Amino acid sequence: MIYYLYNIFRVVIYPIVRHLLPLVSKKAKARVEFEHNNLLRRPLLERADFAFEVSSEGELEQVYPLIQSLINRHKTIELVYASESVDEKIKALVKKYPQQVRSFILPILGYQPWSKFHNVRLWLTAEHLFLCRYDFFPELIDYGIRKSKTFNLISASLKGQESKNFLAKAYYKWCIKSFDKIVAVSQVEKNKLINDLSVSAKSIEVFDFRILQISNRLQSCEETLDHSWPLWHKFRDILNNRSHEEKKKKLILGSYWSEEFELIKGLSANTILTIVPHQLKKEKIENLKAKMEQENIPFFELTKETDCIDPEFKGVYLINLKGILCELYSLFDIAYVGGGFGSSVHSVLEPYMANCKVFTGPKIHRSSEFDIIRDYDSDSIKSYNDLNAVVEDIKNMETSDTASKHFMRHFEGHIDAIELWLGISQENK
Structure with missing residues (x-):
């Protein structure tokens, strides 16, 4: 009927x-x-x-x-x-x-x-x-x-x-x-x-x-990155060297939304920061770059056309590449997953299963993934109502392994x- x-x-x-x-x-x-x-x-x-x-x-x-x-x-x-x-x-x-x-x-x-x-x-x-x-x-x-x-x-x-x-x-x-x-x-x-x-x-x-x-994507992440972005080996080595020399955490803003720009302002000087925007349209990328220039935040854009990375660069990395965010999470210690100050947070299982500590905004009402991680390993994921609180907690946190290495055994x-x-x-x- x-x-x-x-x-x-x-x-x-x-x-x-x-x-x-x-x-x-x-x-x-x-x-x-x-x-x-x-x-x-x-x-x-x-x-x-x-x-x-x-x-x-x-x-x-x-x-x-x-x-x-x-x-x-x-x-x-x-x-x-x-x-x-x-x-x-x-x-x-x-x-x-x-x-x-x-x-x-x-x-x-x-x-x-x-x-x-x-x-x-x-x-x-x-x-x-x-x-x-x-x-x-x-x-x-x-x-x-x-x-x-x-x-x-x-x-x-x-x-x-x-x-x-x-x-x-x-x-x-x-x-x-x-x-x-x-x-x-x-x-x-x-x-x-x-x-x-x-x-x-x-x-x-x-x-x-x-x-x-x-799990399948992370197991084959190196093969995927070799095919989609051969420069990733160099990028990984630079991240690790900078983290060791500067004694800073490796942080990725995955599926970044423009509403979360305060994180870039607050964390660009205190972490080895990489941004992967949710929207990769040209106007969105240009707006983000203009904002960082206004705030005097140095950045290095990485695209498919990029053939080298300056190892002496000390600012923010902006990755303008599609379809490899899940694989990129494996290169970092901490992940902030975007969308939580927009309409809804994006996948939090991807960074968690890549062994990242995960931070999000308050819009988790549609995320069953958040519930799964919280029930299994509550110390490894947090949501916040205030961006400044995210900045302070990431600055002050000590990095440690999550329980994600044993996560798949549970299933x-x-x-x-x-x-x-x-x-x-x-x-x-």
Whole structure:
């Protein structure tokens, strides 16, 4: 019923969102072009065994271990996604496995209920559908309920749902109860699903697949950096030499936001500071560089074109490189993860599993990763409401190893058990 009411609503607003909105909004125009380009792609694969929906790059990371496991078992996969941020990675996956993977971009503005090229419910063929987190589009929910044999939710969490209105909460609860099996990101979230939404405990297991994916990335970090940024060896040696000679901590501001500039002002003289901005657009980088120049903070920008690093340089390093932040964390003692003074903190598991002490701002309400680390090793992660307090604590702290070296042992065997429970592993054929 909800799906059909949704279709009526989308048909009514279609002329507005598809044709009028792009005339007044650059973002809407870019989105329409992005969706239209999807129509030009015709995959070799016509049907699949399993389907996954991911809205963004972070969610692809969460389900990637399952996808790779299925590929290794010669299964076929459909990937549905919404964000342009994950477009390149999914295209690369389709290109690498053209006989096993096909993809579909969710038409947010160009949705047409009657067309399989504009309605994912008509495009999907898989008997097993997995959604990730809380992107409960009605067309996906209806397919999961009516057409798939198994309908599962990965990385389930109630974070961020508290502020929703009554109708949104009611819809979310109805969707949650539609899944056959749910993998919650933590025991805290499992308890919330049971106590707040009356979900059966038998249908919920606990595991965060990001842990496995981050572990895999860190194990191959040198290989990744060799390929993406060959100069990293020189950079690592300079960091270590400076830290030893100047007796300063190696600090990285990962996924830095402009709201956190006070950290650069407060810590540039007291640490060996490296900044990796969240936004790498030219205007954002230029604004950051201009701010540092105004504050007389010396900086050295590192890009793909940089072919040497001055070993005598004593200022801040600005890394303008995409896709290697997780690997870079392994070069540092301390990490401040950005976004906590913006909309929401970014991944804190990446620096923690790279053996960094982790600091963040106050916006941790959507971060299940923060909860996981706090429950396992509370001394290694802290959030702050005040940037000056972050500066003072980092200045005065003594560096020491985290418990992250033993972190993966805590989860050994979990992935195999979860795959078996979900019906993915070979033993469950």
